[in-house]
Amino acid sequence: MDRRTPLYDLQKAMGAKFTSFGGWELPVSYTDIIKEHHHVRTKAGLFDVSHMGEILVTGKDAKDFINSLITNDITPVPDGKALYSPMCYENGTVVDDILIYKFSDIELLLIVNAGNIEKDEAWIRSRAFGDVRIENLSDRFVQLALQGPLAETVMKKLCGKDTELPKFFRFTEVELLGMKVLLSRTGYTGEDGFEIYLWLPNPCADPKKLWDGLLEAGKDEGICPSGLGARDTLRLEAALPLYGHELSDAITPMEVGLQRFVKLEKNSFIGKEALFTESRQLKRKLYGFEMLDRGIPRNGYEVLKDGKPLGYVTSGGIMPTLSQNGGLALLEDTGLSAGDLIQVIIRDRSCSAKIVPVPFYGKKYKK
Amino acid sequence: METRPNLYYSKEHEWVRAEGNLAYIGITDYAQNSLGSIVYAEVPKKGKVLSKDQVMGVVESVKAASDVYCPISGTVVEANEALADAPELMNESPYENHIAVLSIQNPGELKELMNQAEYEEFTKEE
Numbered sequence: 001m002d003r004r005t006p007l008y009d010l011q012k013a014m015g016a017k018f019t020s021f022g023g024w025e026l027p028v029s030y031t032d033i034i035k036e037h038h039h040v041r042t043k044a045g046l047f048d049v050s051h052m053g054e055i056l057v058t059g060k061d062a063k064d065f066i067n068s069l070i071t072n073d074i075t076p077v078p079d080g081k082a083l084y085s086p087m088c089y090e091n092g093t094v095v096d097d098i099l100i101y102k103f104s105d106i107e108l109l110l111i112v113n114a115g116n117i118e119k120d121e122a123w124i125r126s127r128a129f130g131d132v133r134i135e136n137l138s139d140r141f142v143q144l145a146l147q148g149p150l151a152e153t154v155m156k157k158l159c160g161k162d163t164e165l166p167k168f169f170r171f172t173e174v175e176l177l178g179m180k181v182l183l184s185r186t187g188y189t190g191e192d193g194f195e196i197y198l199w200l201p202n203p204c205a206d207p208k209k210l211w212d213g214l215l216e217a218g219k220d221e222g223i224c225p226s227g228l229g230a231r232d233t234l235r236l237e238a239a240l241p242l243y244g245h246e247l248s249d250a251i252t253p254m255e256v257g258l259q260r261f262v263k264l265e266k267n268s269f270i271g272k273e274a275l276f277t278e279s280r281q282l283k284r285k286l287y288g289f290e291m292l293d294r295g296i297p298r299n300g301y302e303v304l305k306d307g308k309p310l311g312y313v314t315s316g317g318i319m320p321t322l323s324q325n326g327g328l329a330l331l332e333d334t335g336l337s338a339g340d341l342i343q344v345i346i347r348d349r350s351c352s353a354k355i356v357p358v359p360f361y362g363k364k365y366k367k
Numbered sequence: 368m369e370t371r372p373n374l375y376y377s378k379e380h381e382w383v384r385a386e387g388n389l390a391y392i393g394i395t396d397y398a399q400n401s402l403g404s405i406v407y408a409e410v411p412k413k414g415k416v417l418s419k420d421q422v423m424g425v426v427e428s429v430k431a432a433s434d435v436y437c438p439i440s441g442t443v444v445e446a447n448e449a450l451a452d453a454p455e456l457m458n459e460s461p462y463e464n465h466i467a468v469l470s471i472q473n474p475g476e477l478k479e480l481m482n483q484a485e486y487e488e489f490t491k492e493e
Contacts, residue, residue: 019430032403033428229430
């Protein structure tokens with residue numbers, strides 16, 4: 001039985017079409033995926049991402065413990081800032097890719113992927129050392145994402161002109177519609193925007209009021225509710241990785257262009273030796289590609305070069321903003337260049353495509 | 368969901384309009400609504416011999432590819448190539464934009480399909 005977020009009834013009443021994702025029944029679209037996609041790129045969209053998981057790590061050794069788990073380095077990150085990092089096994093493949101919100105050296109909140117919550121909690125507990133406490137708070141948060149060029153305008157309206165909004169990848173506590181929320185300048189669309197975390201045990205917490213309030217505040221800006229369908233096309237254009245596609249327990253962050261999030265000079269972390277060895281000789285590489293022949297590439301489709309099997313599509317589909325079809329492919333050739341031709345097998349038909357630089361869509365973060 | 372009189376309907380949500388011994392075949396309003404925006408369509412080649420229930424084409428939405436099943440046996444006399452460049456026509460006017468025209472091999476197979484009332488009942492239960 002799939003789980004539902006507290007906003008399910010509201011969303012159903014709005015006419016949302018639902019899909020099953022990571023054990024959750026979530027809106028895939030409210031009107032139309034492509035409409036919602038364009039809307040987020042030109043105005044603002046509101047996503048219910050409450051399926052994501054939250055794991056709190058506290059204690060004297062919290063920071064050092066987290067740093068031992070992740071490939072990125074939390075040491076230079078100031079309080080009030082978030083960090084993106086893969087979290088790896090000893091062999092360098094990925095347990096999950098997460099966000100770490102650093103409240104302080106002794107309090108860090110991990111945001112984990114919906115389908116990995118239990119796995120991640122078990123992994124983190126199994127590797128714990130020193131004075132740390134681990135709490136899975138996933139059931140106690142509602143998380144919304146407000147994304148798009150007008151997201152800031154909408155948020156300013158709700159927060160009042162005296163509240164300073166967090167800058168890129170920073171977070172702060174604000175009051176929205178009488179509720180205290182955690183507000184971060186993060187997202188998964190390639191646009192400027194915010195993620196909003198509502199702590200449900202708070203007596204003032206009212207997820208429906210928050211959802212409706214955001215949509216109401218953004219009416220003049222043309223805000224619209226957006227589902228998972230648009231979330232996927234938006235992140236694909238921005239070439240953002242999706243666990244299970246670009247990352248998994250069979251793929252390392254080095255192979256998929258995430259080297260800048262792997263700090264090999266860091267003291268030690270799980271997977272360091274394997275990733276260091278791999279960095280000297282990568283065997284596979286993730287490339288962006290654009291279709292030349294008609295056809296929509298999708299996850300798992302085989303990729304050939306000059307008739308020779310070379311790998312497969314990790315994510316593919318339509319790219320509405322770019323008016324093209326394309327995707328990402330993990331190939332056993334690290335020497336390909338933009339312009340090189342490959343063939344994607346779509347339903348037994350060999351369709352021509354070319355390697356292109358990523359991201360396909362230039363991110364519009366306000367840094 | 369809109370349905371039309373004088374059409375036959377399959378369980379896979381295709382419609383058939385019989386004109387003499389020709390059958391115009393497309394997807395229903397219910398089908399296009401379930402799919403959402405259709406972003407790609409593959410129509411059969413002229414001359415292709417199709418049996419009932421055989422895959423005759425593909426329509427793709429943003430999220431997935433869906434096979435189109437041939438509701439009755441026949442030979443393709445014409446395929447709607449316009450859908451290749453404008454697959455969204457099937458969303459806009461599902462009953463005005465056929466996928467292919469077949470010469471009917473066995474008119475008796477039409478009786479195995481649903482009529483408008485039966486199809487409306489069928490879609491209510493889905």
